[in-house]
Amino acid sequence: MHYIAKETRYDTMKYNRCGKWGLKLPAVSLGLWHNFGGIDTLENGREILHRAFDLGITHFDLANNYGPPPGSAEENFGKILKQDFRAYRDELIISSKAGYDMWPGPYGEWGSRKYLLASLDQSLKRMGLEYVDIFYSHRPDPDTPLEETMMALDRAVRSGKALYVGISNYPAEMAKEASQILKELGTPCLIHQPKYSMFVRWVEDELLDVLEEEGIGCIPFSPLAQGLLTNKYLHGISEGSRAAREVFLKKADVDSAHDKIVKLNEIAMQRGQSLAQMALAWVLKDKRITSVLIGASSVGQINDNVESLKKVEFSDEELKLIEGIIN
Ligand SMILES: NC(=O)c1ccc[n+]([C@@H]2O[C@H](COP(=O)([O-])OP(=O)(O)OC[C@H]3O[C@@H](n4cnc5c(N)ncnc54)[C@H](OP(=O)(O)O)[C@@H]3O)[C@@H](O)[C@H]2O)c1
Numbered sequence: 628m629h630y631i632a633k634e635t636r637y638d639t640m641k642y643n644r645c646g647k648w649g650l651k652l653p654a655v656s657l658g659l660w661h662n663f664g665g666i667d668t669l670e671n672g673r674e675i676l677h678r679a680f681d682l683g684i685t686h687f688d689l690a691n692n693y694g695p696p697p698g699s700a701e702e703n704f705g706k707i708l709k710q711d712f713r714a715y716r717d718e719l720i721i722s723s724k725a726g727y728d729m730w731p732g733p734y735g736e737w738g739s740r741k742y743l744l745a746s747l748d749q750s751l752k753r754m755g756l757e758y759v760d761i762f763y764s765h766r767p768d769p770d771t772p773l774e775e776t777m778m779a780l781d782r783a784v785r786s787g788k789a790l791y792v793g794i795s796n797y798p799a800e801m802a803k804e805a806s807q808i809l810k811e812l813g814t815p816c817l818i819h820q821p822k823y824s825m826f827v828r829w830v831e832d833e834l835l836d837v838l839e840e841e842g843i844g845c846i847p848f849s850p851l852a853q854g855l856l857t858n859k860y861l862h863g864i865s866e867g868s869r870a871a872r873e874v875f876l877k878k879a880d881v882d883s884a885h886d887k888i889v890k891l892n893e894i895a896m897q898r899g900q901s902l903a904q905m906a907l908a909w910v911l912k913d914k915r916i917t918s919v920l921i922g923a924s925s926v927g928q929i930n931d932n933v934e935s936l937k938k939v940e941f942s943d944e945e946l947k948l949i950e951g952i953i954n
């Protein structure tokens with residue numbers, strides 16, 4: 628099948644400015660952490676990417692280690708890009724990251740210049756790209772001076788291999804320091820990628836204020852708490868779901884969240900939304916959030932999640948009820 632993107636792809640998606648910068652990201656972005664690896668069906672991933680782009684999702688997020696096996700999500704994405712998206716490269720924002728364990732020895736993880744720049748070269752090769760739009764330090768490194776990690780990001784941009792840089796999983800204080808170093812280097816930080824959902828709220832303490840002050844965008848990952856905040860686990864754990872695989876999401880996580888999920892689902896139904904739609908709208912209600920970074924294992928999930936944009940407002944009463952459940 629030859630893919631041609633729908634002409635209507637920009638009709639309904641909302642695009643938000645990334646912090647104070649010129650780049651806009653779709654309110655819903657798609658990550659390829661799961662469902663695009665060597666163990667997954669390439670054709671399913673391909674259909675998901677087609678549908679996403681047809682709905683205006685212009686941003687696809689990867690990392691060196693996505694798979695499994697590590698690297699295979701970038702390889703598969705590279706194949707699909709070559710086959711279907713070659714004509715649309717300038718309509719896409721493609722990100723990758725380095726930080727987690729990728730190859731043996733002392734240079735295969737964390738935040739050294741040696742690791743980050745070698746990893747970026749590997750990612751570009753796997754995806755068949757000349758540059759990524761955003762290159763991230765995937766996690767802070769307690770043993771490498773922050774200057775070294777930020778200098779490596781700066782180098783990535785100066786060498787033409789990345790257009791922008793970002794940081795992920797950095798606590799507030801460190802994010803501020805990183806931003807200041809990057810500013811001095813002349814390659815300002817575009818975006819921060821933290822974990823944030825109704826169930827994981829650490830960013831509300833300080834990080835979002837720091838990002839606003841520094842003019843940095845925010846793209847929360849796992850806004851659906853890996854599927855907990857959807858109708859997926861309302862009636863148990865279905866075969867093939869992430870929790871059934873017991874790797875990143877455990878059956879025990881489902882058990883402990885179950886009562887909250889049932890109550891939140893009732894509010895979502897009263898709003899005329901699915902639970903996934905309400906969970907995404909809840910994250911997007913804060914104007915400091917640029918985009919929600921979802922995952923999906925089917926085209927149906929993409930459809931469901933993008934529909935969240937039809938209703939992102941909450942009444943005070945709804946917010947109070949939700950707070951009573953998640954707090
Ligand atoms: N920077 C970091 O350290 C970091 C860490 C984690 C993730 N990320 C990024 O964030 C992206 C998203 O993470 P995530 O996959 O955990 O996000 P998520 O959106 O919280 O969870 C996605 C999973 O939820 C389920 N789901 C999604 N929509 C659904 C719907 N409408 N109805 C029912 N179930 C639905 C699917 O589970 P099933 O597969 O079980 O169907 C899907 O795989 C990743 O791909 C990656 O790009 C970054």
